[in-house]
Amino acid sequence: MRIGYEKVCLKDGFWKDVREKNARVSLMNVYRRFAETGRFDAIRCEKREKPPHIFYDSDVAKWLEAAAYLQRDYPDEEVASIIRGTVRTIVANQLPCGYFNSYYQVYRRDRIFMERTEHELYCAGHLIEAAVALDACGVDGTLLPAMEKYADYIRERFMIRRDTGFTTCGHPEIELALVRLYAHTGKKKYLELAEFFLNERGRREEPIYDWADHAYDQSHLPVRQQREAVGHAVRALYLYCAMADVGRLTGDAELLSACRALFDDIVKHKLYVTGGVGSGWFGERFTLSYDLPNAEAYAETCAGIALILFCERLADAGNRSAYHAAVERALYNNVLAGESLDGKGFFYVNPLEADAACAAYARSVPGIPFKPLLQRVEVFDCSCCPPNLVRLFAQVGGLIYGEEDGVLCVDQYISSQTDACGMRVCMTSQLPYEGSVGVSVSGEGTIAFRVPVWSTGIACTVNGAQVVPEVRDGYFSLRVAGETAIAIDFMMRPRFVYAHPAVRADSGRKAVEYGPFVLCAESCDNGGRLYDVSIPSLDGAKTVRNAEGVWLEVPALRSAEDGALYRYQPSAKEPCTLTLIPYYAWANRGEGDMQIWFL
């Protein structure tokens, strides 16, 4: 089982800083934008001229959940009073039956639970997650009973009376929320309701958008028969989260093997090198195996987050180092890129290549449906990603450790402290910038360390004595007793990474990884035409360090001359120095070109 964020205390370092920025800047910044855009007014359930977005409630709920996680380490009276007021408003406006939805109960009361595609249970799910988080963190205990009442009403209507206009929600989320409600309250009925929703999915034709297919919301097949990741990526991964949870809790081998097949399909065929998923703009969806366009990537931030949530649940249901390797790839690249360095701006879409001229052209010419956004913004109409990032960063401590048959697993190298398996573990990590990790352990037990895929070698000492780590299934284990000082050095150097030859967009190209980071080049450092740059070798690459993290200066080549559009001689190449920065830090210095895959 994973060791939850509440049992882990972050210490100085990269992620402490991210989380602190998250607490001190992002949380209230997102709140203010949401307040300005009427999200916190909507829950008063007063009729207004302009109805709220159908899933404003989920934005508020995710903000509450994030705020709950941050109160322990970053207590803040303003935040606390917003939480109290918000919870009071929700509870006060809840219908006597337990139902709460700021859109339906005010504007379409006659259509409650009649419209499958309108995110009603999706909003309910996020409210339930918020209630669980607030109670678990000891921040508020009043939303939980209210949301239990709502869950009971959902159970009554969907499972008992079955008088609703649909059986499974068009946007999965309620399923995983009900499992969390069960795990927190111990009330089996919520697990049964989650299982009911899973079992019903894909069993019959259910309503869907007229422009969509049933794969779009994963109702094309009964869940146990699903083997390929299809459709809207966030919907898919939220559904898979619940499948993994229910599979584990009910010992349902069919559900778990479906989950493992879905994970394998994603990491073998549908994952960007940044850990982004859902390459398709149309339907924000998984497309074909190896269809991973760079400039046109969708790779929504929420999808990267959902992949992490799925991997963590897979690990709970039977650990594999591959799950944490995927978490690491998504966390340090696609997900981290979702937020600006100042913690105020957010990306919804995370391209792997940017052409500012084309973006400007697209924005200037009418009729072009997709206007690529090359700078982060503070809020979107559909603003699911910002609060989702805030709540993920708030609980990043939960990604570090796991417990397998009494063995303590270290899966991410993030400076932190925890007590588990009868040991107190205190880790000081130089990651992501360097590979050296110090772990001091008090107590007796076994610790398994995950070997990052990017590591080119391991040096390890225990109480000063060299040990030769024996790596099995991506981990090496040490048995300790008393006071033990472990020093590990995962050798970290910039490396070329190549895509499978079937990836059309990357063929003939390579990317550069440095530790957990995928690097990119920006035109503000290197000028334009970055797609024309070739990197013959990484020998002579120089590491520089600065605000944006690790920089790399690499000897490279680019075409010298201009001239005819077509010619019978290749362009002459000129040596140049290419400056690379971590992908997550791109687009923080104005709009420009960006490139990950080089010749």
Added chain:
Amino acid sequence: MRIGYEKVCLKDGFWKDVREKNARVSLMNVYRRFAETGRFDAIRCEKREKPPHIFYDSDVAKWLEAAAYLQRDYPDEEVASIIRGTVRTIVANQLPCGYFNSYYQVYRRDRIFMERTEHELYCAGHLIEAAVALDACGVDGTLLPAMEKYADYIRERFMIRRDTGFTTCGHPEIELALVRLYAHTGKKKYLELAEFFLNERGRREEPIYDWADHAYDQSHLPVRQQREAVGHAVRALYLYCAMADVGRLTGDAELLSACRALFDDIVKHKLYVTGGVGSGWFGERFTLSYDLPNAEAYAETCAGIALILFCERLADAGNRSAYHAAVERALYNNVLAGESLDGKGFFYVNPLEADAACAAYARSVPGIPFKPLLQRVEVFDCSCCPPNLVRLFAQVGGLIYGEEDGVLCVDQYISSQTDACGMRVCMTSQLPYEGSVGVSVSGEGTIAFRVPVWSTGIACTVNGAQVVPEVRDGYFSLRVAGETAIAIDFMMRPRFVYAHPAVRADSGRKAVEYGPFVLCAESCDNGGRLYDVSIPSLDGAKTVRNAEGVWLEVPALRSAEDGALYRYQPSAKEPCTLTLIPYYAWANRGEGDMQIWFL
């Protein structure tokens, strides 16, 4: 001046075959499809439940024009009677004022000349071109006076009374048609009307589609100030045709320098290696310099045809070999690819790369706006390209020769005979398959031969005696007298062609040209993943000949192994033999993958 198709007789060879297929198959096949789809019924101007497309008239007109060109060499009673009947119907239904439009006069009579974007004058222009062609070919003399009357009415309304809802048509065409009408009748008023339309364009805000900008139909600037090719490619090039004509006929240097700047912008920045133009799906338009995507290319067949029409007119206004090089590139590749080998199917869009799996996916998933078409069809709803191809191939003889200050220029090497500049010239060309050309001349004069850009050397004998050609401005000249036998060998071998390094889509890649042909690989010969194929060298390339023309077998490399999506070692490469065929012949053996640019 160009020497018109009517003065040139094609002889055996590649283009004779194309034109013969055009006469024997395509002409009547297009007619039948157009008849089935109501295009020839529409001109009866009877009210029907389903109104005709607003520019059905132009389809009928282009068919008439093509039929006119073919009657001399391929007289056919069925075609002749269709021409007679069609002309009779048009004349019979013409309004007393001279107006004819099968949509407006039947369905929107109150809106005649009120709606700028609805192609009214575009249809008129094609009817005028048809009338001129029918009269010039001696096929029918009755449509001409009728269309003169229509032109007079247009002049009355737009130029004299000025009581119309717009001044310049949203789709240029009338301008070039009026110049043809002037050239054929000698009536200056038509040239003046053409000049009027050119002068008025871009002078003031005129109505445009709500989704479009003024650049879309080239009304963003007065025509003499235009230097960059922008907007809808066919509209642009039809406009530029009229600018070149009027510039030449009125000695308007400003118009001609605008035309030359526009040509240079196209060939330097916006031309596909196939000669296709208008890379943008949205608005079928010119986009940014070097924005030449391959799989997503629009490159409409009509735009390639329009480029040829523009180049021919530029040559009339002051010859440059570059114009004919562009004609050759477009003619043998983008344009020829517009028609299937059996002469029955047509492409509207001409991609330079095809992925059958992605196309099938796009067709199967709702919500994706563009469903790439990888097989030619017999008719489209908007079916401008098929009759445009038929009328171009019908007059291909007009692309071969020109006359500059008494010098006879040979610009395309197509087996043919003509009398010009006091000489009878009879050319037997092995092009496009081989570079040897035999020219027998009777009479005294100077002949200038254009040196194709792909030629790697020239061997030439005059009456058996070696001569060393002196190439100046892309031509070499020979002075002849009496009976002269000229033998030229343009050395032809497969060559790599490279794109300007700013062309993102082609960076790190090369294409293969063989004479005037751009070659491509298809999956039916080579299997899939063609984008992964690299061609280290063309040494050892073997030429094979067959139905699809020249084939080439080239030693190449492709990735051997499969495996992880991302890896730290590049894939091993395996030798293979790559079969290349001329691009124009692609997609004649079922739907599959196609590639032009290789690693």
